[in-house]
Amino acid sequence: MSRLRRVTDTALIVVAAGSGTRLGRGVPKAFAEVAGAPILEHALRGLAAIDAALVVVVPAGLEADAAVIAARAGVTVSVVVGGETRADSVAAGLDAARDARWVLVHDAARALTPAAQVERVIAALRAGASAVVPVLPVVDTIRAVTPASLAEPDELGAIVDRAGLRAMQTPQGFDATVLRRAYAEADARVASTDDAQLVQALGLPVAAVRGDDLAFKITTPADADRAESLLGPAIRVGVGADVHAFGGDGPLRLAGLEWEGQGLEGHSDGDAVCHAIVDALLGAAGLGDIGGLVGVDDPQHAGAHGEVFVRAAVARLAEHGWRPVNVAVQVLGVRPRIGTRRDEAQGALSAMVGAPVSVSGTTTDGLGALGRGEGVQAIATALIRR
Template structure:
């Protein structure tokens, strides 16, 4: 059980345009949720007392949509510079004077409790604290694409956020900052005022999203969980001349009876994917009492389940379908079924399995009264969504 952190407040700066990232990155999707939501959720989970989210004047609707369902945060309007945005956040936050305040960039979404704990602990013996990583690469000066010299990397650090300060210290430091100068971060402002800022261990995952390619790297850092879902479906035989199984139409002297096209393989697989997400079943999403699904292709149901998985930042790993029937013979069509499922699910062929078995003339499938299908689906989901 983790120990509670000391009382603290936070300001999340999210008023930038994100031009180098191709647009306002704080509203973009990362791991199934907006970038800004990661930071605000992490602060709330760590027990923050009050969070002020600073956004551009015309971005309030985006903020409310991105943070819907979270409580304990409020908005402030950003300024022309980052320093102005932070000061607006401080004004909105208010005291008490001695309360620690964390200043965090929304562009660093993968914040965790350990970093928060480290900067708060360091603040007990300093006027400020910032997480940082030592510079590991060798550094060079360049001129017109040529090496112009070497820069010693001893005592060089890559500063991150959140940076922590007492409310009164930070507000006083900003009040004393020369209006004609641009402050790069709060540590610089507090140091100019004579404050001591301690460096604590940062986190590689706490990278700043600056360029479009950074999003792919951040996705790789998100912890993921493996889940498995199971689905089962059965339909009775009736008059007809073809049957749909796993997205393939097979000529047959009967057809399966159902509200849709009665593709038991796709129905079982849809339920397996929904089940792995804890997202109900096919009947919840496509009620058989709804006339719009009469005779519908079951591919629509499967695609819907995959889209819901994708919207949560998840992905399919593999699927396995077993068809249980005496007839028709599945083996001649099994490869076509695998290929169709791979196409629908955007999976490599070796991640798709279709098998068939009988019940040795036992039960309703053995008596030729109907066909059954069962399916398993393995998915990956972000550990926190």
Template sequence: MPTALVIAAAGAGTRLGAGVPKALAPLADGRPLLDHCLESVAAARAAGVALDAVVVLVPPAEADARRVADIVARHAAGLAVPVTCVPGGAERADSVRAGLAAADAALADAGHAAGAGPRRVLVHDAARAFTPPAVFRAVQDALAAGAPAAVPGLPVTDTIKTVTGPAGRPVVSGTPARSSLRAVQTPQGFDLDLLLAAHELARTSAEADASALTDDAMAMEAAGHEVLVVPGDEASFKVTSPRDLETAAARLAGPGRAESALPAAAAPVPALPRTGFGTDVHAWAPEDAPRPLWLGCVEWPDQRGVAATSDGDVAAHAACNALLSAAGLGDLGAVFGVDRFEMRGATGAAMLAHVAGLVEAAGFRIGNVAVQVVAPRPKVGTRRGEMEAAMSAALGGAPVSVSAATTDGLGFIGRGEGLVGFATALVAPIP
């Protein structure tokens, strides 16, 4: 059956924090992640996995796209099929739709147009760079046996809880049985024409949210198709955070990988501490609709607060942005969103605690946070110690320093329209 492979290599890799798109991030041998991914595909081809075309989704920036295309060109001979590079989109679903359209065209060029018979597509993450041939074969065999969709998965060993409630105080709402859970990997395999239709349904349906698709099996599930699960492999882990780079380094150092290593002179630079910068701005609430003022996780009685969905704590919010920046995790808008119902009234302390957890999960510990509030009121110096203690407690004891400044009556702050919080943060990789 005609088969195309779509490799998703257009992601920014924000959580990885490598400073380049994830597919271009170097592993311990100095070579980009995409190099290893394409090597694993070539190994699958050598083991008998049939492919008629390969489509690689590339980052939108021209310079990054050229670098990805250069890597692909180096591996074209080993893939032994036509390879096309296609720019990715704003969301993962946009990127995959572009890849599927290119796969459709590539198979048509090879004499396998839509309507001429069944066609298959494998959608694979470049971040799963060490996927063994057996996983490719298991997915392809399931499709050959008639499954409209097949995904590799591993049994879940942790106890999983479902939660409800606001971001700062989630509560357990249920505990699904581990026997019914799988951690799903890639490549995911599909009937190409059914997947094209499922993505179009997700894009055009008023009930569906295409931006919420974290994998392509979700689109098939929503369209009513059965998705078969085949055995995955621990080697097919996804490189997402700095800790995953350590797992990749250990794999590269394992038996059979020595030939991939570069000379010792090209060894990577040890991980260093990272700094981040954050800011937050809020307008004062109208005098006829006053709100309480929260600043530095401390309430200021008799002070008019700010207009905000949450408690509007510019000091805490600036600190959150600085920590997310340092850990390469984006910003408050990306993490919490501004239109989510659960953000109504969320406290700065709860947001700091949540961000601290994200930073740790990304493989970092907090060194310190420094915050400066720029406003004519309140007088921060009178309660600086309280603010530092409250913010530090929210961050699990990490040191916090607070300072204040005014603008000598200049600008919107001087006109009494609002206030600003600035912050810097230092994080270090967890040994």
């Protein structure tokens, strides 16, 4: 049995062992792709900043897949095998979290749950609550049914006052001792899909915190479509351009390499190729431009090489769940002759980006400032993937 790998008093059990029959993807629901990544990966990315040891409960045979997904999401997890029912799966997670003081139980299918919601649950536990559930007001009109009306759906009962109703979400948080006792004393004859229900059966109160509309459960194809639209495209394209004039005091640096000849003007090293790549990457992810990333006149970046900015852009993308797929750059100018060191330039840039970078060069047939040899321009196109 895997044990927790993170030293903390709080464990967060992510239940990802459901079959996903209603989603209709032919794989367990947490492993079905939405917006270019498994639902479980989206869920774990949203939990990366939470101060809790993560336990992921998955169907038998998918332990290795879950570990790979967790690595892509940038989190360390303990992976355990679930059981036939949700209760069995939660029990398996509790066993792996046996040293925790507080335990949160979360459905992987609520993959867009904001971290702030998780923090509200944890804060309520630390404030003294023994059981906490995030809830939302019920907005639909609700009618009661009777056993007789189940067979005749047009014959419904009275409208239920929704002012007194709340829709429950996850993660649900518990004093670990209380939840273990609830499972130990649960009536095996009564099926429960809710951990708070088991705690209430002990006669203990359950506190409520504010839920979030984004914490909806991905259950049906329509839910998956909603999540897809909220997450946005899995693939994005960005374009960046930069131009620098000759006249700098330092060496000529371009595409991460040093060349013969007069340097380019600029607060940093004037590497137009690297700067264009930065803007293309950031633009693709909707994260602004190089000025917003490092500042255009920050003293600490005076004379800095373009590689510093490229690596900072790649790191910023990773923080927001994106990674580069490839970048293409075209260099416009009379000199230097890019073709003479193309392979070297592509190798240096690819190492910075962590993905293939292709470089081409062209002149402007003597037209304009570039054609007169007064400077260099670079235009970059970046493809990124969620």
